Amino acid sequence: MAAADPGTFTGRGVPARDPGVPGERTGVGRAHGKAILLGEHAVVYGAPALALPVPQLAVTAGATGRHRAREGEDEVSFTVTGPGSEPVAPPTEGLRRLVAEFKRRTGLAGRLRVEVLVDCAIPQGRGLGSSAACARAAVLALADLFGRGLDAGTVFDLVQASENVAHGRASGIDAVATGADSLVLFRSGIVQELPVALAGGGPVRPHEPAGGHIGGFDGLFVIADSGVSGSTREAVELLRHGFERDAGTRTKFVGRVSDLTDAAAAALADGRPGELGARMTENHELLHEVGLSTDRIDALVGAALASGGLGAKISGGGLGGCMIALAGDPAHAEDVVRSLRDTGAVRTWVVPVGRFARHAG
Structure with missing residues (x-):
């Protein structure tokens, strides 16, 4: 699964926030694209599906801001950019649902004031997991920003909250595959990783014979x-x-x-x-x-x-x-x-x- 890495966000076309701003820091999260090999649509009805992570299509999110204990309306903005494109405000209904669920699941009370900048190499509307990857990267960036450790199940649930708004009834395979480092077989919410080596970070098992896989x-x-x-x-x-x-x-x-x-x-x-x-x-x-x-x-x-x-x-x-x-x-x-x-x-x-x-x- 993808993991959040600490550091200053300097994705393509997305400026890093001035680290000298008092009370503010930047959290970073990463994800990648995916392609369905078999099973799309049928997976919603309980059939298995095979998905291929596409590490070349990388997504990096930087979340900059702060959390205040006092109550008030959250101020959270999302901007997505990619190679050769101007920053745009993405459809935010699903992402705002994600923020509300993030606060609920992590017990983060009070008011958030956060700017999330997402550098996405995945073309939108192509079935390559752009919405799920952006949501996953944003979740991990928020977790890094506020020092919340999230297990794989929680990350999945948060991404699904966004995906269900974006696509209606989402199967969950995009929420899994955009963070996987192996081909995955997804069946009724159960994920099985298939240990086939992938360029860009696929698994190499300790017991793997030399020269083979x-x-x-x-x-x-x-x-x-x-x-x-x-x-x-x-x-x-x-x-x-x-x-x-x-x-x-x-x-x-x-x-x-x-x-x-x-x-x-x-x-x-x-x-x-x-x-x-x-x-x-x-x-x-x-x-x-x-x-x-x-x-x-x-x-x-x-x-x-x-x-x-x-x-x-x-x-x-x-x-x-x-x-x-x-x-x-x-x-x-x-x-x-x-x-x-x-x-x-x-x-x-x-x-x-x-x-x-x-x-x-």
């Missing part, structure tokens, strides 16, 4: 931005209405996605990237059938498969956003990236795992 899974995940924002809330409602019209559709969808996700987790554990890729593609076909894909996403999925990808699918809420493909080696990953860009992807990210992660960067 648990499961022996090697590959590179290629994420492509379609250039069109998706809406998780809209996609959730679209699917819910469809299920209300035909309850059998829901049972079939959730059952099939559960089977695919379990098979994919087994393929990861056994080091079978070809099977994982096939299950990803099948999951995409199901999401397409229920109306959550788009022509542009479908074209990117087709391009990834045609250029040697082992599997490809939409990733996240749908109705836009990103797709994710699996390549078996760096040469194939380069081919997939080239094909995706030729097909219209506005940007791509490559997340190497297994032995490829050891040589990344």
Whole structure:
């Protein structure tokens, strides 16, 4: 899980507060992006889901201010910025819920006067966990600022408080994956970390044999931005209405996605990237059938498969956003990236795992 680190916040494009201001200090929190490999939407109905942390998409929050014992209305502001963007005020309803829950859970009585500056490298509206990562980083920054130790469960609950406002009924997988350092299997609120090495800080176990890694899974995940924002809330409602019209559709969808996700987790554990890729593609076909894909996403999925990808699918809420493909080696990953860009992807990210992660960067 991500952890808050003490120090002065100096994120890209976000000025550090003058440390000489009397009575004020800065707390720092960090998180990162995520991509769903299998199980999005079905996870809300109890199916398992697989998520991939994306450490390249980093989020750092700095919380500067103070706490006064006297009562009064809190003065808490949030500003989000990122590479090449001007600072903007994000939708604050969820974040303000987070602050209220933070005070309640930590017993912090009185009035807060805090400015939270979030440096977010995750593009918004792309299904990459920007809202959850910003909330997680903000929670950890507040905890650091006020010297409150938070266990993983409390951090999860606080992020979920914000996510439920932002997206409606949030499954919880984003709240977990934006702080994980391993691939995670999420099932009905229970998290299982899958010990596959990730570039940028994935786990290396003490009992791991020299030169190897648990499961022996090697590959590179290629994420492509379609250039069109998706809406998780809209996609959730679209699917819910469809299920209300035909309850059998829901049972079939959730059952099939559960089977695919379990098979994919087994393929990861056994080091079978070809099977994982096939299950990803099948999951995409199901999401397409229920109306959550788009022509542009479908074209990117087709391009990834045609250029040697082992599997490809939409990733996240749908109705836009990103797709994710699996390549078996760096040469194939380069081919997939080239094909995706030729097909219209506005940007791509490559997340190497297994032995490829050891040589990344």
